[in-house]
């Protein structure tokens with residue numbers, strides 16, 4: 040497979056695993072704060088991120104590429120309010136979207152049709168990721184300082200099902 044594309048895909052595998060690490064750290068924080076619904080949502084999200092990494096991993100191997108796993112940076116261990124946490128998640132997903140778009144452009148430039156097609160799934164997935172994090176931010180904004188509203192949202196987020 041194309042070397043430039045392969046290097047960028049290996050970099051993206053690392054970014055997805057880093058996302059998983061960030062969401063797992065957020066999940067732990069919510070558990071420690073007894074917000075079990077948000078914790079459950081974040082734990083599922085971490086699992087989804089591992090799934091993203093594995094999709095890219097499978098594609099690299101299927102197209103004759105070489106996997107080079109990189110060191111994953113530590114996530115933060117201190118967090119602010121639930122709203123700030125979801126704002127961080129949203130900003131992070133925007134960064135990931137940009138990476139996916141850059142990867143898509145690169146696959147195009149290099150005439151790597153198989154990678155371009157594979158990445159279409161990620162383009163769609165990023166729309167969902169930004170939408171769900173963005174909605175969480177807005178709902179937490181509406182909840183304001185109300186503990187009752189926060190606990191209601193925690194309940195609701197806890198209803199998220201695994202894929």
Ligand SMILES: [Fe+2]
Nearest residue numbers: 055058088091
């Ligand atoms: Fe992802």
Ligand SMILES: [Fe+2]
Nearest residue numbers: 087164167168
């Ligand atoms: Fe998703």
